[in-house]
Amino acid sequence: MKSKIMQYLPASLYLTLIYLFFYIPIIILIIYSFNKAQYSLLWHGFSLRWYEELFADTDLWIAVWHSLVLGFFAATAAMCIGSLAAVSLYRYAFKGRQLLYGMVFILILTPDIVMGISLLILFSFVKISLGFWSLLLAHITFCIPFVVVTVYSRMASFDEYIFEAAKDLGANDVLIFRRIIIPLLWPAMLAGWLLSFTLSVDDVIISYFVTGPGFEILPLKIYSMVRLGVKPEINALCSVTFVLTLLLVIISQVALRKKP
Amino acid sequence: MKNENGLKYFSLSVIWIWLIIFALLPFLLVSIVSFLSHDENHLIRLPFTLAHYIDLNNAIYLKIFEKSFYLAGLCTIICLILGYPFAYAIARMENHFKSLFILLIIIPFWTSSLIRTYSMITILKPKGIINSVLLWLGIIDKPLALLYSDIAVVIGLIYNLLPFMVLPLLTNIERLDNRLLDAARDLGANRFTTFRKITLPLTMPGIISGSILVFLPAMTIFYIPDLLGGSKSILLGNLIQNQFLVTQNWPLGSAISIVFTLLLGFLLFIYWRTMRGKEHGNLI
Numbered sequence: 312m313k314s315k316i317m318q319y320l321p322a323s324l325y326l327t328l329i330y331l332f333f334y335i336p337i338i339i340l341i342i343y344s345f346n347k348a349q350y351s352l353l354w355h356g357f358s359l360r361w362y363e364e365l366f367a368d369t370d371l372w373i374a375v376w377h378s379l380v381l382g383f384f385a386a387t388a389a390m391c392i393g394s395l396a397a398v399s400l401y402r403y404a405f406k407g408r409q410l411l412y413g414m415v416f417i418l419i420l421t422p423d424i425v426m427g428i429s430l431l432i433l434f435s436f437v438k439i440s441l442g443f444w445s446l447l448l449a450h451i452t453f454c455i456p457f458v459v460v461t462v463y464s465r466m467a468s469f470d471e472y473i474f475e476a477a478k479d480l481g482a483n484d485v486l487i488f489r490r491i492i493i494p495l496l497w498p499a500m501l502a503g504w505l506l507s508f509t510l511s512v513d514d515v516i517i518s519y520f521v522t523g524p525g526f527e528i529l530p531l532k533i534y535s536m537v538r539l540g541v542k543p544e545i546n547a548l549c550s551v552t553f554v555l556t557l558l559l560v561i562i563s564q565v566a567l568r569k570k571p
Numbered sequence: 572m573k574n575e576n577g578l579k580y581f582s583l584s585v586i587w588i589w590l591i592i593f594a595l596l597p598f599l600l601v602s603i604v605s606f607l608s609h610d611e612n613h614l615i616r617l618p619f620t621l622a623h624y625i626d627l628n629n630a631i632y633l634k635i636f637e638k639s640f641y642l643a644g645l646c647t648i649i650c651l652i653l654g655y656p657f658a659y660a661i662a663r664m665e666n667h668f669k670s671l672f673i674l675l676i677i678i679p680f681w682t683s684s685l686i687r688t689y690s691m692i693t694i695l696k697p698k699g700i701i702n703s704v705l706l707w708l709g710i711i712d713k714p715l716a717l718l719y720s721d722i723a724v725v726i727g728l729i730y731n732l733l734p735f736m737v738l739p740l741l742t743n744i745e746r747l748d749n750r751l752l753d754a755a756r757d758l759g760a761n762r763f764t765t766f767r768k769i770t771l772p773l774t775m776p777g778i779i780s781g782s783i784l785v786f787l788p789a790m791t792i793f794y795i796p797d798l799l800g801g802s803k804s805i806l807l808g809n810l811i812q813n814q815f816l817v818t819q820n821w822p823l824g825s826a827i828s829i830v831f832t833l834l835l836g837f838l839l840f841i842y843w844r845t846m847r848g849k850e851h852g853n854l855i
Binding site: 336343392396420424449451488529530534537545 | 798
């Protein structure tokens, strides 16, 4: 028994250290979000002052709303375009198939900053004013490849004979798509949607270039707040988002476990 | 039979048109802009010139390129050293624990990366956690100037990018065939030899994917040097951002981006050449 503990000890110590590295910054922010003092790192007593300020900050809530709207539309459009692309990439033989596949991969690997400036140049050439539409087009563009990859890898696990059987039974492409592909693919499409939504809501770099004065989104609002210096309100915001994500994860885990 | 091809042509034209307008065309525009002249009032104007590429041959810019590659490389190597044993330990767990521990890696990354970078400030400050602990332990007698230095930038980058190293490694190590390790041991190889001759070569795809996923963003996440670095901690991302949004020199900014993209393309090409023939794919 003792030797078993000794065998696992180094590994568990190491894992603990890395997890501490991941979580300590967040835990510290949560603790300081309840601190009375504004500048000091010393504990000045418990207070909910920063939460009150956070909930009273209307600009911030507008930015949250903008981010959610943008994320919703970007993820939905990216899911539709990306899923169609993945299905055709998988099912059809056509000229330029390798090229299309290659372009999707290159788009994933393109550094955000290069995508940001190139879209900025595009929008200023075709005179699309910077704001909601420029952000939406940019977000759809960087989400599409992630949907394609997610849906494509799911399709690769299908039994090919399903399509042949459907065809033999007289189904055309649209019917196959509606009756076979969509019902089998929706978990992957949903995963693609969720991935796109998170990418969109969290993106700083690309949005930074294509944003306009009329439509402020949350990450850029946070960026401008953070650059101005230490603001305990941000600690409160971080705690709220962290607790919300934790709740979502727990709910989804419980929901998934209940299903057989 | 009309329906037969309708769907195919519809989906293919949608994706092609989208990629051409929003990926290919913008990149062509960047290339064109990089050859245009800089104009204070109109951002860009004719005639075509090579001036910006020649400007890049300036010691300041070369230094930033060199430094970006150096810091991103350093960050990648540290992520690999920290991440490999970590991924290995998780990959060898029982399935039930494994998914929990993987979830624990991902959860922090659902909160904004900006906020997490900001929290590094409170840790690295002169009166922050690291300095307080080191002072208390008596290892140092006055606070280290961690914040606003290159060290802070590297720590911030590692904090943000470590999961991108761990996750590809994890999927790769999971697929490792245990029988090969047993066979090596049966044939008398010690742990080190087994690792060097079997584990390492078989997990090379994971190592390379992870390194690419860490190295590429490390050079361009401009908000990390901006928040954690000093005035000298300018990386490529900050340089490009400055040219576009501060000094408004779009042609120079474009030229920097093009050179940067070509360098990355070259690295990826080398990767593709060395990986060809081996088990390929699983880049993402």
